[in-house]
Amino acid sequence: MRTLPPFHLAFPVSSLANARAFYGGLLGCPEGRSSDDWVDFDFHGHQIVAHLAPDEARDVAAHDVDGDAVPVRHFGLVLPMDAWQALADRLRAADTRFVVEPHIRFRGQPGEQATMFLLDPCGNALEFKAFADPARLFAR
Template sequence: MTPFHLAFPVSDLEETRAFYADVLGCAIGRSSDTWVDFDLFGHQMSAHLRPGAGKAARDGKVGGIVVPIPHFGVVLEMAEWTALAERLEARSDVEWIEKPQVRFKGEPGEQATLFICDPSGNALEFKGFRSMDKVFAH
C-alpha cells in the first residue's frame, strides 16, 4: 500500500502538534510557522493553520451511529485498533464523538470503529478489521 496524503485546517499549531504527537503517537515531520506534517500510521497528514476553521457537522448517521462530515482516519488491523482504542479510553483529555464499538456485526463489512475530535474540531475515525480482505466487502 502507498501512503495517503491529506492536508487539513487547524486553528492552533501547538495544540495540534501536542494532540497528534502525544495523544495519537504520530511522529512529527517537516514544519513551518503555518503547517506541520505528521506520520499517522504511515500516512502523511499536513495540518495547516487556518484560524477560525470550522468543526465537522455531527448530523450524519451510518449503521445507527453519528458520523460527522467531514471526517478522516485510518483503517487498522484489529490488534492495532484495539491497542489504540484502549490507549484513548485511558485518557481523560480525549473528546469523544463515538466510543469504541462494533458496527455491522455479522455482516460482510463488520468493523470496529471509534470517532474522536482533534483540538480544532476535526473529526477522526479509526476502523479496525479482523481481515483487511473485508475492508471493501458488501
C-alpha cells in the same frame, strides 16, 4: 495485501500547539517538516499536514450510519484489530471524549468492523476502524 502509496492530507487547525499535542503526543505520530503556519506528521506512513487556519474551524455535519451519528467530514485509518484495541485503550486512559464510542458496527454483516470517532482539539473528526478479516474492507 497489496502495497499502497502513502496519501497526503492537509487540514485546518486553530492551534499548531494543540495539533502537535494531539497528533504527536496522544496519537504518537512523528513530526516532520514545519513552519510557523503548518506542521506535517507521519500518520502511519501517510503524510498529514496541519495548516494554521483558525477561520476554517466549523461544526461537523453528521449522518446516521448503523445507528451512530457519524461526522461526514472525517479521515482516519484502518488498523489491525490488536492495534485498534490498543489505541482505544490508550484513548480511554487519556479520558478522550468520543463522538462515537469504540464498538462493533454492522455486526454479523459483511462489513462488520470495530470503529470509533473522535475530534482533534481543533474540531477535525477522525475515525479509526479495524476488521477481524482485513480482506472484508470493501465487502458488500
